Amino acid sequence: MGNLSFGFFSIIIASKASGHNADNYYFFIAAGLCIMIAAIFDGLDGPMARLFKSQSQLGEQLDSLADLTTFGLAPGFLMYKIYLFDLVLPKASLGTPWDIPVGMALAAVFPLTAAFRLARFNIAHDSASFVGLPSPVAGLVIAFIPIYNSNTDYIARPFAIGIFLTIAFLMVSNIRYSKPQARIKRHFTVLRLLGFIAIISVLIYRFNLYYVVFGVVMLYIVSGLFAMAIHLVQKLRYIITAEE
Numbered sequence: 154m155g156n157l158s159f160g161f162f163s164i165i166i167a168s169k170a171s172g173h174n175a176d177n178y179y180f181f182i183a184a185g186l187c188i189m190i191a192a193i194f195d196g197l198d199g200p201m202a203r204l205f206k207s208q209s210q211l212g213e214q215l216d217s218l219a220d221l222t223t224f225g226l227a228p229g230f231l232m233y234k235i236y237l238f239d240l241v242l243p244k245a246s247l248g249t250p251w252d253i254p255v256g257m258a259l260a261a262v263f264p265l266t267a268a269f270r271l272a273r274f275n276i277a278h279d280s281a282s283f284v285g286l287p288s289p290v291a292g293l294v295i296a297f298i299p300i301y302n303s304n305t306d307y308i309a310r311p312f313a314i315g316i317f318l319t320i321a322f323l324m325v326s327n328i329r330y331s332k333p334q335a336r337i338k339r340h341f342t343v344l345r346l347l348g349f350i351a352i353i354s355v356l357i358y359r360f361n362l363y364y365v366v367f368g369v370v371m372l373y374i375v376s377g378l379f380a381m382a383i384h385l386v387q388k389l390r391y392i393i394t395a396e397e
Contacts, residue, residue, distance in 0.1 A: 185300055225263055262321045
C-alpha cells in the first residue's frame with residue numbers, strides 16, 4: 154500500500170508541471186523521489202510478509218498492481234511531462250484534423266512493457282533469477298532523470314528517449330537478472346554485511362546518496378547484459394567446437 158500510494162503521489166506531483174522551466178524541476182524531482190520511496194516499500198514488503206508469516210496470493214496480486222502503477226504508469230507519465238508532452242506530428246503537415254501525439258504514444262510504451270513484464274512474472278518465475286529487467290529497477294532509472302538534470306547538464310531529448318525505450322525493452326527481454334535477495338540469503342554473514350555497510354557509507358560520504366544508489370542500479374543492469382554476453386560467447390564456442 155505504501156508502494157502504491159507513493160506511485161500515485163508521483164503522478165499527481167508530476168502533473169503540476171511540464172517542460173524545461175527550472176521552476177518545474179522541483180515538481181519533477183519530488184515525483185522522482187516518490188518513486189524511490191515507493192521502491193523502498195516494495196523492497197520491504199516481501200521480507201516483512203515472511204517475517205510475520207503473512208504471505209498470501211492476495212499480497213502477490215496487490216504487489217503486482219502497485220508495481221504497475223509505481224514503476225510503469227508513474228515513470229511513463231513523468232517522462233511525458235518532462236520530454237514528450239510537446240512531441241507531435243502537426244496536422245498541417247499531415248492533412249489531418251488534429252495533431253498526432255507521438256509523445257503520448259512513446260510514453261505509453263513504459264506502462265505497456267511493465268504490465269507485460271509483471272504478467273509474465275505472475276505466470277512463471279524461478280527462485281534464482283528474473284527474466285527481463287525487474288520493473289522497480291526500470292522505474293528507478295527514470296526517476297533519476299530529473300535529479301540528474303537538476304545537478305548536471307540537461308539530458309538531451311533524443312538521448313533521454315533512447316534511455317527510456319531501452320529500459321522499457323529490457324523489461325520484456327529474455328535477459329536473466331539475478332535475484333539479490335536469494336544471493337544474499339545464500340551467502341549472508343555478519344562480517345559481509347558490516348563490510349557492505351562500510352563501503353556504502355564511504356561512497357555516500359564521498360559522493361552523494363542519489364548517485365550511489367544510481368550506480369548500484371546501473372551495475373545491476375550491466376550485470377545482466379554482461380552475463381548474457383558471456384552466455385552467447387560460450388554458446389558460440391560450443392557451436393564452433395561441435396562443428397569441428
